[in-house]
Amino acid sequence: MTSDSRRTLFKSLAAGAALPLVGSATPAAAAAKSAAQASDPPQARWARGIEGQRKADLGNGSFLNPIIAGDHPDPTILKDGKDYYMSFSSFYSYPGIVIWHSTDLVNWAPVGPALSKPLGTIWAVDLCKHDGRYFVYIPAAPDGSSWSIYAIWADDIKGPWSDPVDLKIKGCIDPGHIVGEDGKRYLFVNGIRKIRLRDDGLATDGQLEPAYSPWRYPDDWVVENFAPEGPKLLRRGEWFYLVTAVGGTSGPPTGHMVIAARSRSIHGPWEHCPRNPLVRTLDAAEPWWSRGHATLVEGPAGDWWMVYHDYENGFRTLGRQTLLEPVEWTADGWFRAKGGDLSRPLPKPRGGKAGPHGFALSDDFSKNRFGVQWSFHDPAPDEMARARFEPGALVIAAKGRGPADSPPLTCPVGDRRYEAEITLELEGAAEGGLLLFYNHKAFVGVGFDQESIKTYSAAEEQGWMKGKSGTRRLRIRVTNDDNVVTYRYSRDDGATWQLHGLRMEVSGMHQNVFGGFLSLKLGVYSAGSGAVRMGRFSYRALAA
Numbered sequence: 001m002t003s004d005s006r007r008t009l010f011k012s013l014a015a016g017a018a019l020p021l022v023g024s025a026t027p028a029a030a031a032a033k034s035a036a037q038a039s040d041p042p043q044a045r046w047a048r049g050i051e052g053q054r055k056a057d058l059g060n061g062s063f064l065n066p067i068i069a070g071d072h073p074d075p076t077i078l079k080d081g082k083d084y085y086m087s088f089s090s091f092y093s094y095p096g097i098v099i100w101h102s103t104d105l106v107n108w109a110p111v112g113p114a115l116s117k118p119l120g121t122i123w124a125v126d127l128c129k130h131d132g133r134y135f136v137y138i139p140a141a142p143d144g145s146s147w148s149i150y151a152i153w154a155d156d157i158k159g160p161w162s163d164p165v166d167l168k169i170k171g172c173i174d175p176g177h178i179v180g181e182d183g184k185r186y187l188f189v190n191g192i193r194k195i196r197l198r199d200d201g202l203a204t205d206g207q208l209e210p211a212y213s214p215w216r217y218p219d220d221w222v223v224e225n226f227a228p229e230g231p232k233l234l235r236r237g238e239w240f241y242l243v244t245a246v247g248g249t250s251g252p253p254t255g256h257m258v259i260a261a262r263s264r265s266i267h268g269p270w271e272h273c274p275r276n277p278l279v280r281t282l283d284a285a286e287p288w289w290s291r292g293h294a295t296l297v298e299g300p301a302g303d304w305w306m307v308y309h310d311y312e313n314g315f316r317t318l319g320r321q322t323l324l325e326p327v328e329w330t331a332d333g334w335f336r337a338k339g340g341d342l343s344r345p346l347p348k349p350r351g352g353k354a355g356p357h358g359f360a361l362s363d364d365f366s367k368n369r370f371g372v373q374w375s376f377h378d379p380a381p382d383e384m385a386r387a388r389f390e391p392g393a394l395v396i397a398a399k400g401r402g403p404a405d406s407p408p409l410t411c412p413v414g415d416r417r418y419e420a421e422i423t424l425e426l427e428g429a430a431e432g433g434l435l436l437f438y439n440h441k442a443f444v445g446v447g448f449d450q451e452s453i454k455t456y457s458a459a460e461e462q463g464w465m466k467g468k469s470g471t472r473r474l475r476i477r478v479t480n481d482d483n484v485v486t487y488r489y490s491r492d493d494g495a496t497w498q499l500h501g502l503r504m505e506v507s508g509m510h511q512n513v514f515g516g517f518l519s520l521k522l523g524v525y526s527a528g529s530g531a532v533r534m535g536r537f538s539y540r541a542l543a544a
Contacts, residue, residue: 107356
């Protein structure tokens, strides 16, 4: 299907034509779709960055989404002079809330983590600046179920950041900061509700109250649920604009969407945008699913953009990735998205200066890369005490009986196809291994102790695959080729390799199956007693 025909289909659907059932088609429709795809131009390809990782900037004045590949959900973006900063939900990863930097909205590199103290799972944060000070407002559930909004602050975006302050805004998520026409600070939260803050931004100054009754889509649209969430606000001219997500974050590909409202006062009344929804996946054939949780941001030369998250068609395992779409302001004072077919390259924002993008995942453990690359999954408050650096190695003290009850050290990935390997050396009666890890109920991998090589699939040890180990040192390689996983291991540090006897298919390890809004990460576990010494981790993306 050509770009024009895709646009015609999607526009007709948006105008009220019947929406096809996701995942279903008549034989005639399927034949027509197959014929159309046969005439498609070659699929646009991402640029190759560090270690072959995919990169949005194509080097010719255009870019291809995502701007940050892999699990970077609920983006919050701050324009700070000529600089842009962005952060994301970090969930159970600690250290967490990694802040990224850009000067052109397309190339992004990490600055570092802002939060080291575990607060349980962390959802959509809000990064803002007020009176020269940086703030991150954090919805967190330290006990796993009781939500509250916390705040951290810093005078320099690089830190140091303060310890979390509990604002005691209970049962709320998705904060969005704004200064009203009265000069007072407010947080909007899911619902959509608002609460006034004290001038220092570190305590509330009033009660939580309803703020806006969001626009509702037709009842026959295929969505997950209503779920008004992710309020992000800006003031432009005489208007406040409120951008909200509805439709549910996961579920069907067509669920999540972006809507907008505006008001001359932060206290309302708010009027719905006549073009709602501004962004929505209309068909499962599109490259990006469940598009929502957007923020508007002004580009370096004064053009406007929308940043939001979504799932990649066929690769929900990578989590929700970050997209950039151009926006235009219309004569009636509203705005609209104009990216069109997001499987194609788009012109880059004007006036920006390209900077570094991403970072190498390969690690010789000569530097502490916790937070930016390595994070413990769902750690206890003292989890970092398990880790110690030695020359050329990171040593992780053993904990638990195996990968099902030991917090692994995880590393996020953003490529559809990749290969990673690591050398593991056992101390004492430890067991270690290399995993693809979603959570403790969903992982696959290969591990070993001094006696046995073990296989983990569907989060369980497969006893029938147990082999002899006879070593305390093993180099393990994992290859993920479009969700088909192959393991190899070497007893001579990579000189010769043995193919592991079981391949695994992991495309079902995602939010719709296991919940938690996570992604499938590389993981290393250290269980039993003693410790596991991690050395020479290498990563490379494989060509498509």
